[in-house]
Amino acid sequence: MGYLQFGRHGVRQIIRTRDISYDNVVVNPLLFASQGLRYKRKLQVILTTDIDKLGKAGDTVKVAPGYFRNHLMPKLLAFPNIDKFAYLLNEQLKIYQPTEEEKQEDLTVVKESKEDMMKEYERAALRLDKAKLVLRRLIDVQKAKSRESKADPLELRSPVTKDNLVAEVARQLCVNIAPDNLHLPLPLSTLGEYEVPLRLPKSIPLPEGKVNWSLQVKIRSK
Numbered sequence: 001m002g003y004l005q006f007g008r009h010g011v012r013q014i015i016r017t018r019d020i021s022y023d024n025v026v027v028n029p030l031l032f033a034s035q036g037l038r039y040k041r042k043l044q045v046i047l048t049t050d051i052d053k054l055g056k057a058g059d060t061v062k063v064a065p066g067y068f069r070n071h072l073m074p075k076l077l078a079f080p081n082i083d084k085f086a087y088l089l090n091e092q093l094k095i096y097q098p099t100e101e102e103k104q105e106d107l108t109v110v111k112e113s114k115e116d117m118m119k120e121y122e123r124a125a126l127r128l129d130k131a132k133l134v135l136r137r138l139i140d141v142q143k144a145k146s147r148e149s150k151a152d153p154l155e156l157r158s159p160v161t162k163d164n165l166v167a168e169v170a171r172q173l174c175v176n177i178a179p180d181n182l183h184l185p186l187p188l189s190t191l192g193e194y195e196v197p198l199r200l201p202k203s204i205p206l207p208e209g210k211v212n213w214s215l216q217v218k219i220r221s222k
Contacts (some may be wrong), residue, residue, distance in 0.1 A: 002098065020025065032159055034168075037140045040066060041069050042062035042063065042064065042065055043062065043065050043066075043080065043081075044060055044061070044062055044080070044081035045060070045061060045062075045063055045068055045072065045078040045079060045081055046059070046060050046078060046079055046080075046081055046085060046086055046089055047059050047061060047077065047078045048076060048078060048079065048089065049072070049077055051077060053119070058090070059157070060081055061078075062098045063078070089132070097099055097165055102173075104164040110113060118203065118204070121200075122204050122205065123199070124175045125198075125204050126207070127173060127175060127176060128169070128173065128177075128198060128215055129198075129207070129210075129213055129214060129215070131171070131172075131173050131215075131216070132216040132217075132218055133165070133168055133169060133172060133216065133218070134146045134172075134218050134220065135160060135164070135168055135217065135218070135219050135220070136219075136221070136222045137156045137157070137158070137160065137219055137221065138156070138157045138158075138222050139154045139155065139156060139157060139191065139220070139221050140154075140155045140156065140157045140181040143155045145157050147200060147214060148164055152161050153190035153191055153192055154187055154190060154221065155189055155190050156188075156190060156219070159172065159187035159188060160187055160189075160217075160219060161184075162179040162182050162184050162187075163179060165182055165184070165196065165215075165217065166178070166179055169215075176197075180199065181198055181199050181200060182196055182197075182198065182199070183196065183197040183198070183199055184196055188217070188219060190219075191219050191220065191221055192218075192219060193216070193217070193218045193219075194212050194216075194217040194218075194219070195215070195217075196214060196215045196216075196217055197212055197213070197214050197215075198212070198213035198214055198215055200213050
């Protein structure tokens with residue numbers, strides 16, 4: 001047992017003190033296995049595509065054999081660092097990789113006109129006006145028990161503010177508005193249905209029969 005223990009520490013000392021110049025030397029894995037150590041062998045592979053935290057297409061990197069065998073090779077993300085594979089990859093990159101001049105030619109900047117922007121604003125305003133925003137909030141149980149009659153509205157544990165409505169509009173309706181677009185003097189503190197007036201630019205035309213824009217809000221208990 002003492003011999004094995006000494007041999008194990010001896011191999012570990014060899015690994016620690018091994019010079020960098022000996023990286024290319026072939027080491028027999030049985031030397032590690034016989035002493036109860038794991039032989040951390042790395043493969044040099046060439047990446048065919050950009051991979052996060054590993055490298056870009058065409059780079060030569062070292063990976064674990066299992067990672068290459070189970071992940072990179074089945075998906076054709078890399079291949080062994082062999083001369084013929086490296087030559088084929090370089091030729092493909094020359095053919096399929098566009099130059100900087102070609103990239104600049106392909107890029108075209110399209111500027112939105114004022115008419116297009118006004119149409120988008122009008123569609124967003126119509127969506128807000130026709131939709132109904134539904135919120136679920138917890139009620140104040142103590143105030144609910146101390147009500148004089150059941151007809152009295154149930155108060156919320158925390159009132160609904162402008163910021164809450166803005167966040168729900170973005171989440172449910174996918175429309176970005178600002179708190180200034182809502183006319184809400186006081187937060188909504190009870191369950192029920194509300195009609196919150198909207199402050200939108202006058203340049204957005206109103207539908208026929210409407211005087212102003214509004215947002216329908218319904219607050220329900222959880």
